[in-house]
Amino acid sequence: MATLTERRQRKRRVTLLDLAEDLGLSTSTVSRAFDKDAVIAPATRDAILKRAAELGYAPNPMARSLITKSTGIVGIFVTDITNPFYPEVLTKLTAGLQSIDLKVMLTVADSSEDADDQLRLLLSYQPDVVVVLAAVLSSEAIEACRNAGTPVVFFNRRPADARALGVTCDNVGGGILVADHLIGLGHRKLAFVAGRADTSTNIDRWEGFSSRCVERGIPAPRRFDAGYFSYDGGYQAAHVLMNDPQPPDAIFCANDILAIGLMDCLRREYDIAIPGDISVVGFDGISMASWPSHALTTVRQPVEKMCAFTIDLVKKLCQGKALKPRIERIPGELIERETTTRGVNA
Amino acid sequence: MATLTERRQRKRRVTLLDLAEDLGLSTSTVSRAFDKDAVIAPATRDAILKRAAELGYAPNPMARSLITKSTGIVGIFVTDITNPFYPEVLTKLTAGLQSIDLKVMLTVADSSEDADDQLRLLLSYQPDVVVVLAAVLSSEAIEACRNAGTPVVFFNRRPADARALGVTCDNVGGGILVADHLIGLGHRKLAFVAGRADTSTNIDRWEGFSSRCVERGIPAPRRFDAGYFSYDGGYQAAHVLMNDPQPPDAIFCANDILAIGLMDCLRREYDIAIPGDISVVGFDGISMASWPSHALTTVRQPVEKMCAFTIDLVKKLCQGKALKPRIERIPGELIERETTTRGVNA
DNA sequence: CTGAAAGCGCTTACAG
DNA sequence: CTGAAAGCGCTTACAG
Numbered sequence: 001m002a003t004l005t006e007r008r009q010r011k012r013r014v015t016l017l018d019l020a021e022d023l024g025l026s027t028s029t030v031s032r033a034f035d036k037d038a039v040i041a042p043a044t045r046d047a048i049l050k051r052a053a054e055l056g057y058a059p060n061p062m063a064r065s066l067i068t069k070s071t072g073i074v075g076i077f078v079t080d081i082t083n084p085f086y087p088e089v090l091t092k093l094t095a096g097l098q099s100i101d102l103k104v105m106l107t108v109a110d111s112s113e114d115a116d117d118q119l120r121l122l123l124s125y126q127p128d129v130v131v132v133l134a135a136v137l138s139s140e141a142i143e144a145c146r147n148a149g150t151p152v153v154f155f156n157r158r159p160a161d162a163r164a165l166g167v168t169c170d171n172v173g174g175g176i177l178v179a180d181h182l183i184g185l186g187h188r189k190l191a192f193v194a195g196r197a198d199t200s201t202n203i204d205r206w207e208g209f210s211s212r213c214v215e216r217g218i219p220a221p222r223r224f225d226a227g228y229f230s231y232d233g234g235y236q237a238a239h240v241l242m243n244d245p246q247p248p249d250a251i252f253c254a255n256d257i258l259a260i261g262l263m264d265c266l267r268r269e270y271d272i273a274i275p276g277d278i279s280v281v282g283f284d285g286i287s288m289a290s291w292p293s294h295a296l297t298t299v300r301q302p303v304e305k306m307c308a309f310t311i312d313l314v315k316k317l318c319q320g321k322a323l324k325p326r327i328e329r330i331p332g333e334l335i336e337r338e339t340t341t342r343g344v345n346a
Numbered sequence: 347m348a349t350l351t352e353r354r355q356r357k358r359r360v361t362l363l364d365l366a367e368d369l370g371l372s373t374s375t376v377s378r379a380f381d382k383d384a385v386i387a388p389a390t391r392d393a394i395l396k397r398a399a400e401l402g403y404a405p406n407p408m409a410r411s412l413i414t415k416s417t418g419i420v421g422i423f424v425t426d427i428t429n430p431f432y433p434e435v436l437t438k439l440t441a442g443l444q445s446i447d448l449k450v451m452l453t454v455a456d457s458s459e460d461a462d463d464q465l466r467l468l469l470s471y472q473p474d475v476v477v478v479l480a481a482v483l484s485s486e487a488i489e490a491c492r493n494a495g496t497p498v499v500f501f502n503r504r505p506a507d508a509r510a511l512g513v514t515c516d517n518v519g520g521g522i523l524v525a526d527h528l529i530g531l532g533h534r535k536l537a538f539v540a541g542r543a544d545t546s547t548n549i550d551r552w553e554g555f556s557s558r559c560v561e562r563g564i565p566a567p568r569r570f571d572a573g574y575f576s577y578d579g580g581y582q583a584a585h586v587l588m589n590d591p592q593p594p595d596a597i598f599c600a601n602d603i604l605a606i607g608l609m610d611c612l613r614r615e616y617d618i619a620i621p622g623d624i625s626v627v628g629f630d631g632i633s634m635a636s637w638p639s640h641a642l643t644t645v646r647q648p649v650e651k652m653c654a655f656t657i658d659l660v661k662k663l664c665q666g667k668a669l670k671p672r673i674e675r676i677p678g679e680l681i682e683r684e685t686t687t688r689g690v691n692a
Numbered sequence: 693c694t695g696a697a698a699g700c701g702c703t704t705a706c707a708g
Numbered sequence: 709c710t711g712a713a714a715g716c717g718c719t720t721a722c723a724g
Contacts, residue, residue: 013494015717026695031719041693056493058470062408062417063717066700071408076452087433094454098464103471106422106452108440118444124404125449147402148359231637260639268638291577292614293606293639361701372711377703387709409701412716 014057023051034059065126074314075105075127075150077119079135083229083257085284086134089155089303093131096311102128102318109135116141123148129317131155131310132166136199151317154327155310156301158200163325167309169301170329171201171283175208175252177299177334178281182250183216185342187279190221191248193237193258195229202229202254205283209252222248226258234261242270249278250340256282256289256298263294263339275341285335295338302330360403369397380405411472420660421451421473421496423465425481429575429603431630432480435501435649439477442657448474448664455481462487469494474664477501477656478512482545497663500673501656502647504546509671513655515647516675517547517629521554521598523645523680524627528596529562531688533625536567537594539583539604541575548575548600551629555598568594572604580607588616595624596686602628602635602644609640609685621687631681641684648676 020030025048032038033048052058065071074097078086094104107122109115119141122130130145133155137145142161145152154166182190192209195202206223213221224241226233234253238261241247253259259282266272266280274280282289285300309328316323366376371394378384379394398404411417420443424432440450453468455461465487468476476491479501483491488507491498500512528536538555541548552569559567570587572579580599584607587593599605605628612618612626620626628635631646655674662669 016719017717027718028695028697028720029693032694035719039693044693058466060412060717061471062411063700064719065408066406066412066702066717067719069700073451081433081437084430084433087427087430087436090433090452091427091454094452095456098453098467101467103467104452105419106436106440106450107444108437110441120404121444121447121449125407231633260637264638287577288634291606292610362703363701373702374704374712375710378710381703385709390709406701409716410703412701412718413703415716 014055016057016059019048019052019055019057022055023048031059069126070128070318071126072102072318073105073125073127074102074318075107075122075125075130076133077107077109077115077122077130077135077137078133079109079115080229081108083134083255083284084286084288085255085257085301088286089133089307092303092307093133093155093310096307097314100311100315102314116144120144123150126150129153129314131314132157134199136160151323153310153313153317155306156201158204158327160200164327165313165323165325167306167313167328167330168200168204169299169306170331171204172208173329174283174299174332174334175205175210176212177208177332178205178252178283179209179212179216179218181297181334181336181340182252182279182281183213183218185250185279185340187250188218189246189249190218191241191251192221192223193234193241193251193253193262194223194225194227195233195254195258196227197225199229205252205254221252222246226254229255229258231257231261231264234258234263235265236261238262238265238270242266242272247278250280251278252281252283254283256284256286256296258282259296259298259339260288260294263296274339279340281340283332285332290335290337297337297340298335299332300335301332305330360401362403362405365394365398365401365403368401369394377405416474416664417472418448418664419451419471419473420448420664421453421468421471421476422479423453423455423461423468423476423481423483424479425455425461426575427454429480429601429630430632430634431601431603431647434632435479435653438649438653439479439501439656442653443660446657446661448660462490466490469496472496475499475660477660478503482506497669499656499659499663501652502547504550504673506546510673511659511669511671513652513659513674513676514546514550515645515652516677517550518554519675520629520645520678520680521551521556522558523554523678524551524598524629525555525558525562525564527643527680527682527686528598528625528627529559529564531596531625531686533596534564535592535595536564537587537597538567538569539580539587539597539599539608540569540571540573541579541600541604542573543571545575551598551600567598568592572600575601575604577603577607577610580604580609581611582607584608584611584616588612588618593624596626597624598627598629600629602630602632602642604628605642605644605685606634606640609642620685625686627686629678631678636681636683643683643686644681645678646681647678651676
């Protein structure tokens with residue numbers, strides 16, 4: 001690989017000036033060949049592009065960004081990537097962004113203390129936009145973005161500070177879907193297993209679920225806090241739930257991975273039949289949920305649409321459009337599989 | 347978010363010159379304050395850093411890179427991210443790189459035609475190093491990196507062109523571990539389910555597994571090609587395998603996700619007991635494999651070590667060190683769980 | 693339609 | 709230890 005000589009060659013890639021001299025043109029003209037909107041004779045452009053390809057020349061985005069104030073970089077800021085929902089989203093988003101010639105700079109924040117520093121570092125690279133995936137930004141962080149003049153779009157999170165741009169699944173609506181499904185099946189002793197309590201996804205799903213129960217005259221669902229959106233969280237929650245004096249006959253888990261952890265514990269350690277003894281519903285629609293080993297009834301998030309919407313937002317923002325703060329909510333869809341069945345009251 | 351006014355503010359972030367004027371110093375001196383190795387009076391540096399923090403100044407990496415020929419960017423190039431092994435790796439790698447002040451530019455290539463274009467785009471951003479995750483680069487692509495003078499490190503792939511830098515699990519050794527385990531259990535009718543046949547991981551695991559069988563005087567394992575390292579691949583392979591005149595009593599799947607798909611099909615569609623009727627072993631050690639729903643015996647890849655090694659490689663490369671082409675192989679570890687048990691010949 | 697010139701925000705020899 | 713000056717690779721008014 002990089003021997004010292006190679007490193008040195010590196011310092012000498014072909015430059016706009018090289019190309020200009022080679023062609024006997026000015027740098028201005030050559031530069032224009034790479035800007036689709038520039039005024040330039042078609043023949044000139046063709047010749048330049050042709051020679052550029054031969055010489056392996058491509059404009060240096062760093063140098064360009066110094067002048068244009070636009071880097072073509074979109075920062076993606078992620079925390080909780082252990083949830084299998086996100087790799088899929090990350091891939092789709094990245095691929096979509098690539099297809100409109102944007103590059104993705106990835107930032108992962110493990111802890112929230114770390115998050116602010118990482119965001120600052122990201123911002124120093126002047127991304128045109130930052131997309132926040134499943135993370136809550138501190139108000140300092142939001143302030144930092146504002147100062148940098150970098151627009152932020154939220155994916156799957158509705159920040160407390162309502163004045164934000166983004167897209168989520170209709171989580172309240174999803175919670176309602178689940179309540180209706182379970183109640184329709186005849187279940188009356190409902191429970192909710194929460195993930196991270198302070199996330200909007202958790203809040204909204206609970207809100208939709210619990211308020212719908214009240215609305216339909218069903219006893220308010222009991223609530224158990226797993227604390228995290230994770231397999232282990234679900235597994236532990238099952239213990240708490242089974243030691244409760246009034247175990248439920250149907251459980252809505254705030255997301256799929258929680259549900260899968262919960263079911264594994266229920267079946268293995270308590271010999272509970274699902275759906276025989278207890279019905280379980282998740283949320284997300286990760287592909288794993290469709291596998292026979294889980295066959296989980298769930299609310300599928302409209303990932304395609306959410307990604308497309310995000311990419312469209314990013315594109316507009318990159319074009320410098322002014323967008324009104326607004327969180328788009330796209331409805332999810334209940335997918336009935338094998339973890340829910342008629343309850344005793346059906 | 348970005349109203350037009352905000353976009354305009356963006357064009358005016360505080361610059362090195364602003365800071366210099368504010369402090370009545372030259373830009374040279376101010377610049378030196380941000381270079382730990384520069385000669386500068388400690389008191390001067392402190393004053394500069396203090397004021398910089400107040401003004402929210404941070405050096406513009408783009409401008410800097412123009413001169414230093416080093417961007418602080420490492421490109422990560424990924425294809426097959428559906429394998430749950432990779433999100434974990436991607437996260438660890440990114441976090442590790444962040445901790446040494448490097449930024450990650452993520453590139454995902456869906457198809458291999460796309461791959462070359464994407465790589466070229468990535469290269470145009472002048473990453474100091476590119477890390478290739480679970481992908482095979484075309485020889486044109488490798489050539490493009492060489493021309494750009496960008497060192498490449500391979501993670502979990504050993505390119506056919508042996509002159510490369512990188513790290514993998516000891517896949518041959520892992521295959522041997524599996525053969526010994528299965529043979530030790532008394533199994534004699536062994537099978538191998540391959541993922542993508544042309545990947546080095548697949549080749550090496552098969553090589554270790556099959557050659558060890560021969561070595562120990564066991565009938566050569568039959569081989570079934572799933573074609574992909576995926577759940578669906580494993581699921582389909584199970585059909586092929588069950589329609590074979592000589593079904594095996596133990597199966598080594600080239601990776602965990604393949605094994606999980608295979609088991610789901612075997613249990614659901616053929617009512618096969620695992621490990622009662624057939625033992626199954628995977629490879630990777632993804633966390634899912636440890637869940638009671640799968641409890642898969644597998645070879646765990648030394649992810650921590652592999653990531654640490656990669657990060658170290660990247661760091662050295664960024665420092666301009668010349669490194670000899672060499673693929674480091676780190677041994678994996680067989681984790682015995684509940685999908686393997688004594689065979690009839692035990 | 694093309695070119696000469698200025699400048700984006702930095703760093704780095706070179707003097708002092 | 710600090711500063712004046714050149715220059716990294718581009719783009720963009722401004723002339724022509």
